[in-house]
Amino acid sequence: MATPTHAAAPPTDLVVVPRAVLEADPHAVLARHRAVVPCIRTDDGVVMLLRAGDVQALVADPRTRQVETEFALLRGITAGPLFEFFRQTVLLSNGEVHRRRRAPIARAFAFQVVAALRPRIRALAEGLVAEHRPSGRMHLLADYAALLPAQAIALILGLPERDVPDFTAWVYAMSRALTSAWGPADFPESDAAARRLIAYVEDLVAQRRRSPRDDLISALLPAIDEDDPEAAAETRMQIVSLILAGSDTTRAALAIQAGLLLADRAQWEAVCRDEALIPGAVAEALRFEPAVGSFPRFALAEIPLEGAVLRAGTLMSFSTLSAMRDPAVYADPDVFDIRRSDHPRWHPVFGGGVHRCLGEALARIELEEGLRALTRGLPDLRADRPLVVRGSAAIRRVDELPVSWPTG
Numbered sequence: 439m440a441t442p443t444h445a446a447a448p449p450t451d452l453v454v455v456p457r458a459v460l461e462a463d464p465h466a467v468l469a470r471h472r473a474v475v476p477c478i479r480t481d482d483g484v485v486m487l488l489r490a491g492d493v494q495a496l497v498a499d500p501r502t503r504q505v506e507t508e509f510a511l512l513r514g515i516t517a518g519p520l521f522e523f524f525r526q527t528v529l530l531s532n533g534e535v536h537r538r539r540r541a542p543i544a545r546a547f548a549f550q551v552v553a554a555l556r557p558r559i560r561a562l563a564e565g566l567v568a569e570h571r572p573s574g575r576m577h578l579l580a581d582y583a584a585l586l587p588a589q590a591i592a593l594i595l596g597l598p599e600r601d602v603p604d605f606t607a608w609v610y611a612m613s614r615a616l617t618s619a620w621g622p623a624d625f626p627e628s629d630a631a632a633r634r635l636i637a638y639v640e641d642l643v644a645q646r647r648r649s650p651r652d653d654l655i656s657a658l659l660p661a662i663d664e665d666d667p668e669a670a671a672e673t674r675m676q677i678v679s680l681i682l683a684g685s686d687t688t689r690a691a692l693a694i695q696a697g698l699l700l701a702d703r704a705q706w707e708a709v710c711r712d713e714a715l716i717p718g719a720v721a722e723a724l725r726f727e728p729a730v731g732s733f734p735r736f737a738l739a740e741i742p743l744e745g746a747v748l749r750a751g752t753l754m755s756f757s758t759l760s761a762m763r764d765p766a767v768y769a770d771p772d773v774f775d776i777r778r779s780d781h782p783r784w785h786p787v788f789g790g791g792v793h794r795c796l797g798e799a800l801a802r803i804e805l806e807e808g809l810r811a812l813t814r815g816l817p818d819l820r821a822d823r824p825l826v827v828r829g830s831a832a833i834r835r836v837d838e839l840p841v842s843w844p845t846g
């Protein structure tokens with residue numbers, strides 16, 4: 439069987455849902471369609487899989503592969519630093535190329551290596567809470583949720599803490615290209631941010647070459663200094679990938695979990711009283727309002743679903759946003775319940791197969807320690823505005839969440 443290398447024309451027999459409609463009320467629109475059809479087509483031609491059973495069965499199915507530059511091209515990103523990121527990142531590669539890109543960084547994110555960082559991440563979270571406690575208020579997203587993951591990734595990679603504001607600003611501008619709100623007008627800013635982040639990493643590599651240290655960038659130097667310039671550029675791009683993946687998704691997830699709990703005082707207070715509830719609260723927040731709402735795949739062959747057939751060459755988006763509210767798997771899926779016992783063993787929010795999120799262990803530690811420091815240090819915390827999460831796919835966005843507490 440010949441495998442398609444280019445995206446096929448999108449199927450015409452599926453329900454078409456304009457992106458704007460989906461963005462306006464994602465959970466309601468997805469639920470309405472999920473009850474009737476296994477997939478919908480958005481107006482950019484991408485087919486979105488809605489049901490938990492399909493997402494779980496196809497995540498590592500040999501009839502699918504990871505997308506490569508197809509999504510970038512669909513978005514009109516065809517050249518320049520941002521395109522180079524899409525072309526060279528571990529996330530968007532397959533087979534031997536993927537193994538070559540993932541192996542060197544995977545060692546640094548192995549469960550035991552990351553577990554050893556927990557005390558330092560706890561100290562970072564407690565430090566942030568202590569710094570803000572006297573003022574009685576903070577912006578949860580900017581003053582807390584953004585800083586903990588950025589400081590943690592800085593710790594792992596050996597980035598100076600003073601660089602956090604710069605590299606996070608570039609990351610947020612660049613990662614707009616990985617959100618459902620992306621439009622061509624965003625290109626100049628995202629491309630400029632990619633150029634700066636790549637140059638920043640190149641600078642760091644040059645510094646480590648002059649004076650190696652005990653950090654991940656120094657450990658990657660032999661691969662970066664290979665004779666093959668393409669291979670060297672590719673390894674540098676994995677450092678860019680880690681800075682991006684490590685500081686944006688967890689930022690949103692930290693703010694979301696606090697916002698959800700603060701909106702449900704009884705569950706917030708339960709976590710304040712009993713730390714054993716923290717892992718369940720983290721898992722439930724990741725299900726109920728995920729920071730990443732989907733991940734992509736490409737159909738290599740025809741894929742029959744119950745009620746639709748996907749053609750080879752279809753660009754797919756596996757909607758975890760929809761799958762994690764599927765009543766076929768979760769009892770009362772629209773209820774936020776930190777004591778829920780029906781989470782699958784592998785949390786769907788982190789994808790699956792060989793591409794399953796490399797930072798899962800780190801993200802969980804940051805989310806658990808981030809929540810523990812807040813519930814311990816600021817049990818009287820209140821949200822001054824309701825939580826607003828935007829986006830129907832890929833990386834989602836959270837509005838700033840002002841919070842306050844009594845200081846007397």
Ligand code: HEM
Pocket residue numbers: 528529530540591679680681683684685687688691729730732733734787788789790791792793794795796797798800801
């Ligand atoms: C709540 C936080 C996070 C969520 C929800 C999340 C989710 C995901 C998802 C859905 C994927 C794609 C999986 C697939 O295609 O099957 C992914 C891949 C990836 N994530 Fe995360 N992630 C998070 C945090 C992190 C962190 C903290 C890091 C590292 C510092 C990280 C590094 C990566 C990398 C390197 C990949 C590409 C793996 C590959 O393609 O082999 N992520 N993540």
